[in-house]
Amino acid sequence: MPKMVNVSCSFTYEVAPVFVLMELEVLRSLRQLVGWTEGDGIFCPGGSTSNMYAMNLARYRLFPKVKSQGLWALPRLAIFTSPESHYSVKKGAAFLGFGTDNVILVKVDERGHMIPEDLDEQIELLKSQGVVPLLVSCTAGTTVQGAFDPLDGIADVCDKHKLWMHVDAAWGGSVLFSKQHRHLMKGVHRADSVAWNPHKMLVAGLQCSALLLKDTTNLLKRCHSSNASYLFQQDKFYDVNLDVGDKSVQCSRKVDCLKLWLMWKAVGSCGLEERVDKAFILVRYLVNQMKKRDGFHLLSEPEFVNVCFWFVPPSLRGREGNADYQNKLANVAPTIKERMMKQGTLMVGYQPLGDMVNFFRVTVFSPLVSHKDMDFFLDEIQRLGSDL
Incomplete structure (x- = not known):
């Protein structure tokens, strides 16, 4: 019997052309809500994975040799977040080899908002100790109190120290649809990456989690590609950038974008x-x-x-x-x-x-x-x- 291909997954354009184009269109529309006219992105198996992708991309951008040489190519790196952030930040630091001791908790106010002034002080302190600050993981809609970190103030600190700014908006990102409430994420356009789970507030089918990137240099693919010759031949007759599977860690993926696309088309x-x-x-x-x-x-x-x-x-x-x-x-x-x-x-x-x-x-x-x-x-x- 001939081998059957599962067209409900997304890894090469030729296998699932409609779903590949659908994902690109949905990601483009989400990026526009963030405030980006260009960029990249991918649907991930949950917000925790989206946060881990951001850490991995930030590390690769600063130290590209980590892909071939591993942790030997790295100095001690620090990730900054608040004690109110999602537990996946520490879990990701452990999984990716940063170590949970290198997740630095920035002070928050009584409502659970990260304090940019303390972030700046913590970064300066770590620099004086020979540590390389890498990424700040802000939270837009904390798990417990629903706090939105002050993104503009944090962006100023990230710009000053040239850190990757990631916004975990898995819970709160959907306020961007609302003219009345999108002010809660003021400054999000200044981030390098945003995690957003439409399966939360928008009630899309589980799972439906997007990682959005400002990057236009194909960083996702450069960081994660393995160039498997049986899938990602470079002499195909179409634009091989449409073979999105090499952007992801897992290669073939369920077409989670379909859940949001259908709902968006239905209700607008x-x-x-x-x-x-x-x-x-x-x-x-x-x-x-x-x-x-x-x-x-x-x-x-x-x-x-x-x-x-x-x-x-x-x-x-x-x-x-x-x-x-x-x-x-x-x-x-x-x-x-x-x-x-x-x-x-x-x-x-x-x-x-x-x-x-x-x-x-x-x-x-x-x-x-x-x-x-x-x-x-x-x-x-x-x-x-x-x-x-």
């Missing part, structure tokens, strides 16, 4: 903008309802669609000064979550942060959610926690 940019704006409206409704009820205490006013809060049961109200108050409050969220899961009504995450004990963290973004759902959410927490 205006429909995606409405989806983003609706999420903010629902969050404002949820927060306003919390303020009308006893026992709900916000960590801070939400900047994005992350709502972090404590529920203080009646037995603890007015007893904030007691020595055991924090320990008892720490047990509230886990107990309520256990009850709601066993009863099958809800599943809401909780966590501590710094010196703050367990609090609930809910993210609101589904276009199917309504005010009624928000009311039920609050009612259920009150019902399950009233006797604690």
